[in-house]
Amino acid sequence: MFLATVAQQAEPNSFPLQLLIIFLAAALTDNILLTRFLGMCSFLAISRHMKTSIGLGIAVIFVTTFTAGINFLIYKYVLVPLGIEYLQLIIFIVVIAAFVQLVEMIIERFSQPLYFALGIFLPLITVNCAILGVSLFMLNKQGYGFWQSVTFGAGSGVGWLLAIVLMAGIREKVKEDKVPPGLRGSGITLIITGIIALAFIGFSGMIKF
Amino acid sequence: MSNLQLFAIGVGSLCLICGILAVLLVIADRYLNDYGECKISVNDGEKELNVKGGSSVLTTLKDEGLFIPSACGGRGSCGMCKLQVDAGGPPVLPTEEPHLSKEEMADNVRICCQIKVREDMEIRVPEELFSIKEYEGSVESITDLNHDIKLVRFALPEGEELNIIPGQYVQLQAPKYKKNPEPVYRAYSVASDPLDKTHVDLCIRLVPNGICTTYVFEHMKEGGPAVFNGPYGDFKLSETDKEMVFIAGGSGMAPFLSMLAHMKNEGIDRKVTYFFGARAKRDLICLDEMKAFEEAIPNFTFVPCLSEADPDDNWQGETGLVTTVMEKFFDDLSDKEAYLCGSPGMIDASVVALTGRGMKEENIFYDKFA
Known part of the structure; x- marks a missing residue:
């Protein structure tokens, strides 16, 4: 509601505002993990501890932001001119995998502290479907330019971080609880994820775009 | 444009993009991932290894013929490949933390598939791994x-x-x-x-x-x-004098044959009761060996239990499930130890029965064979 009012009052073409709306929509209403259930495998595996969840979440933000930008440029300046848009899926995968590897090697070499805080998570998310999802979904959005795509990437990453941090908080509590044996681990986590997802879908009732 | 041209453009550009990325990665790997030659000193210089840096400690040691047990193959999910790194290791990584206790961290214990060799290292490996x-x-x-x-x-x-x-x-x-x-x-x-x-x-x-x-x-x-x-494996007799309960059926008898031979050799006189579960008489094995062990080890009792004895078996011994027979023998297991070997189903059932008689979980040792 707040967003909707802001959006109506402000100039419809105001560029920073447009970016803000894209960002918030990607992080909350369109949360890639909770509304589309992408990136579940690392979400389930890593959300056991708060510290690792934050590290992995930041790594995801970093990678979604950059790969959204790179993939947008490749799409616009390579795939479209050559008329080979149908190859987007495979090319995006290759680009993401190569980018992640490259970044990992670079930070490992040049900044040890950064590597230990963030770099070790990179191999875990090379094949994270949320990251590929961001690159593919941004092409479905009407009229996204370079900056809109980058913002969409960053927003989706922040949404993913938000989801995994929420989950880690809950799981640290659930650890103490008596969960029926059959539901321990992934079972109860998936049920909790479903409940959080319902809450997040509630957000989409707040803005229309 | 003909179909052939479209096809050529598609395949060509795909190959080109992949090729460029591959070359980029190879170059980066060559220049960024080169840590030169590193020296790993194992157990205070008992063994000196000259290795090429850049890969994980686990794979580096494997290439040198030192096998560290690992069930997941280096993905950091099993936490089995523990060893002590006294020098040359990075600070404890978040991917290792879930597998390490506070005491282990203080002892420099690390998950060796997660850390890379980038400089000279000093490591400590349990003697038996050699x-x-x-x-x-x-x-x-x-x-x-x-x-x-x-x-x-x-x-x-x-x-x-x-x-x-x-x-x-x-x-x-x-x-x-x-x-x-x-x-x-x-x-x-x-x-x-x-x-x-x-x-x-x-x-x-x-x-x-x-x-x-x-x-x-x-x-x-x-x-x-x-x-x-x-x-x-670390399934072995503990170094206490506690009375022991062995439970295993079928080929699960194997480790106990070895343990009993060891007790006989060393004259260990801890009290042992071995419950052997089988369906019918035809499933029983090594009865003569067990009789010999009962004669050689004064405190050892072998209790075969048949759950579905044939009428022709003329069975005089215990009948019923192995867990039921065990419960009949012992009312209180709180000061005893149990050793189990068998299928996950049999082990889980035995653990439930043993803890039900007051046995502490840390005193139950087992080898699970799926």
Whole structure:
């Protein structure tokens, strides 16, 4: 509601505002993990501890932001001119995998502290479907330019971080609880994820775009 | 544009993009991932390894012939490949934390698949890992213990010895044969007397369609070659004087044969009751050996239990499930230890029965074979 009012009052073409709306929509209403259930495998595996969840979440933000930008440029300046848009899926995968590897090697070499805080998570998310999802979904959005795509990437990453941090908080509590044996681990986590997802879908009732 | 041209553009640009990225990665790997030659000193210089830096400690050591047990193959999910890194390791990584206790962290224990070799290192490896080796031995004899279990005795190659702690296992290789396109390894507990260092006995039960057991039952011949590596595992007798309960049926008897031989050799007189679960008389194995152990070890009792005895069996002994019989023997297990070997189902049921009689979980030791 707040967003909707802001959006109506402000100039419809105001560029920073447009970016803000894209960002918030990607992080909350369109949360890639909770509304589309992408990136579940690392979400389930890593959300056991708060510290690792934050590290992995930041790594995801970093990678979604950059790969959204790179993939947008490749799409616009390579795939479209050559008329080979149908190859987007495979090319995006290759680009993401190569980018992640490259970044990992670079930070490992040049900044040890950064590597230990963030770099070790990179191999875990090379094949994270949320990251590929961001690159593919941004092409479905009407009229996204370079900056809109980058913002969409960053927003989706922040949404993913938000989801995994929420989950880690809950799981640290659930650890103490008596969960029926059959539901321990992934079972109860998936049920909790479903409940959080319902809450997040509630957000989409707040803005229309 | 013709279809052919479209096809050429598609394939061409795909190859080009992948090619560019691959070249980029190769160049980066060459210049960024080059840590030069590093020296790893194992156990205070007992062994000096000169290795190429850049890969994980686990794979580097494996290339040097030092096998650290690892179940997940280096993905950081099993937490088995622990060793002590005294110098040259990075701070504890978040991917290691879930597997390490506070005491272990203070002791420099690390998950060695997660850390890379980038400088000279000092590491400490449990002595017994040095002895993990691959042996190209031969099959000395194959004996039927009952209708579906065979005792296979392997001879080590001339001049080599295998030191096992009773309870440990080896991995036996099933080579390529008709139904098996690639060599695979399967784990079997060692059943032989630990004093006999030139032979390895394994109890192998036929698993219908099992790759390795089919090989043993249908293709393995006395005198033929056999490849195995080991020893692995930390299933062993504790160093206390507590009374012990053994529970195992079928080929799960293997580690206990070795443990009992050890107790006989060393004159260990801890009280032991061994519950052996079977369906009918035809499933029982090694009754003569057990009788001999009962005579040689004063405090040892062997209790075979039949759950579905045939009327023809004329069975005078215990009947019912092995857990029920165990419960009949003991009211209070709080000061005793249990050793289990068998299928996950049997172990889980036994753990429930044992804890139900007051046994502490930390006093239950087992080897689970799926």
